[in-house]
Amino acid sequence: MIFKTKRVLIVASMTFVAVMLYQWGHLDGREGKMSGLIGESIAAENPLKMSPVKARARDFYAPNSEDLRPDEMRLIACGTGMPTARPKQAASCWLLELGNGDKFIFDIGTGSAERISAMQIPYNYLDKVFLSHLHTDHFGDLDALFVGGALAGRQKPLRVWGPSGGTPERGTKYAMDHLRKALTWDLDGRMGLTDPRGYHIEPHEFDYKGMNQIVYQENGVTIRSFPAIHSLDGPVSFSVEWNGLKFVFGGDTFPNKWYDEYAKGADLAIHECFIAVPDLITKFKFTPQSALAVGTQIHTAPEAFGKVMSRIKPRMAVAYHFFKDFDTTGSIYERIRTTYDGPLSLAEDYMVWNITKDDIRVRLAVVDEDVWPPPATEKPQLPDPSIRIPYSDMISGGKLDVKDVIQPIYDEINKKYKLNEKQE
Ligand SMILES: [Zn+2]
Numbered sequence: 001m002i003f004k005t006k007r008v009l010i011v012a013s014m015t016f017v018a019v020m021l022y023q024w025g026h027l028d029g030r031e032g033k034m035s036g037l038i039g040e041s042i043a044a045e046n047p048l049k050m051s052p053v054k055a056r057a058r059d060f061y062a063p064n065s066e067d068l069r070p071d072e073m074r075l076i077a078c079g080t081g082m083p084t085a086r087p088k089q090a091a092s093c094w095l096l097e098l099g100n101g102d103k104f105i106f107d108i109g110t111g112s113a114e115r116i117s118a119m120q121i122p123y124n125y126l127d128k129v130f131l132s133h134l135h136t137d138h139f140g141d142l143d144a145l146f147v148g149g150a151l152a153g154r155q156k157p158l159r160v161w162g163p164s165g166g167t168p169e170r171g172t173k174y175a176m177d178h179l180r181k182a183l184t185w186d187l188d189g190r191m192g193l194t195d196p197r198g199y200h201i202e203p204h205e206f207d208y209k210g211m212n213q214i215v216y217q218e219n220g221v222t223i224r225s226f227p228a229i230h231s232l233d234g235p236v237s238f239s240v241e242w243n244g245l246k247f248v249f250g251g252d253t254f255p256n257k258w259y260d261e262y263a264k265g266a267d268l269a270i271h272e273c274f275i276a277v278p279d280l281i282t283k284f285k286f287t288p289q290s291a292l293a294v295g296t297q298i299h300t301a302p303e304a305f306g307k308v309m310s311r312i313k314p315r316m317a318v319a320y321h322f323f324k325d326f327d328t329t330g331s332i333y334e335r336i337r338t339t340y341d342g343p344l345s346l347a348e349d350y351m352v353w354n355i356t357k358d359d360i361r362v363r364l365a366v367v368d369e370d371v372w373p374p375p376a377t378e379k380p381q382l383p384d385p386s387i388r389i390p391y392s393d394m395i396s397g398g399k400l401d402v403k404d405v406i407q408p409i410y411d412e413i414n415k416k417y418k419l420n421e422k423q424e
């Protein structure tokens with residue numbers, strides 16, 4: 001009996017030591033890859049001797065708190081859901097940041113501009129958008145970035161790359177020209193009041209039929225497009241190659257041979273994975289007929305997503321375009337796992353991937369809801385007040401006289417900033 005107890009104790013203590021050694025090695029290995037993080041200074045220390053006063057390394061991503069290494073990509077999901085945006089999920093939007101300083105937005109679906117703002121990136125850096133197709137869940141917040149970004153420090157045109165369509169009216173250039181027209185009242189009212197340089201859209205339309213064609217090549221970054229099969233002729237997918245890393249963003253599509261060919265071996269490959277058909281019927285209230293048509297023919301069913309990923313074998317497969325809830329995630333996961341057993345992220349808003357040649361780290365961002373726009377990166381250009389469009393006499397004649405309470409505001413600001421501004 002005594003012998004037995006002793007043996008149990010020996011086994012228990014050996015197990016404890018093994019677990020401690022494992023954890024030590026594990027933590028050490030993990031934290032060794034976290035460059036520029038708060039708490040890095042203690043990463044090399046024995047984690048069993050944690051400081052009661054120094055910060056520890058974080059398991060989440062806090063915007064504007066981590067340097068990006070020169071060899072590193074950071075991808076942030078700013079929208080992963082459906083055309084009907086909801087508090088938990090905006091529609092498709094992916095922010096890619098590269099260690100060379102470049103930043104690209106892939107899709108900007110409804111509700112996603114708010115998520116982009118949470119990343120606290122100066123708007124002058126957010127001037128390049130690539131659209132996979134012209135469904136609103138993939139470009140419905142472009143107006144918000146266009147106007148809101150210009151107002152908050154983008155002092156240059158918003159550049160928008162997107163595909164042609166089966167007719168000129170279904171192409172990106174037509175959509176951008178008419179979006180600009182739809183905003184005539186908004187933009188006319190800003191003339192003469194703010195820095196005018198950001199209030200232009202620069203469309204770059206390319207042929208949707210192009211096969212792995214280069215649509216952008218600057219600063220060591222090559223972006224290519226290839227066709228997708230979805231709704232009408234026109235949708236595309238994109239690949240980004242930079243510094244030996246390859247990122248692929250699949251727009252909405254039925255599984256297609258071009259993604260199969262051009263996404264092969266990607267470091268990170270995003271592909272749509274639609275709400276499972278039974279959930280489309282019971283939770284989204286689709287009829288069985290339209291659930292089958294939309295969930296398996298216009299889009300990619302989870303089982304088909306798995307088949308695509310089994311063929312292209314990325315270092316990380318990313319599934320999106322479903323409502324990710326406690327009662328849908330398990331079924332999506334199980335369905336994908338019938339056809340794919342490799343690395344997998346079921347995307348949700350604010351998921352973050354740090355990608356290097358040796359590691360892909362997946363976390364969630366914790367964001368500050370009170371965040372304001374970051375400072376402009378360049379000095380603003382003063383507007384020309386003479387180009388302001390005046391009110392009609394009828395409207396300006398309706399102004400109440402509040403000069404007496406406004407004058408102290410002018411006095412305060414003129415004094416503080418050494419100006420001599422006068423009320424209108
Ligand atoms: Zn679509």
Ligand SMILES: [Zn+2]
Pocket residue numbers: 083092135137138252321
């Ligand atoms: Zn979509």
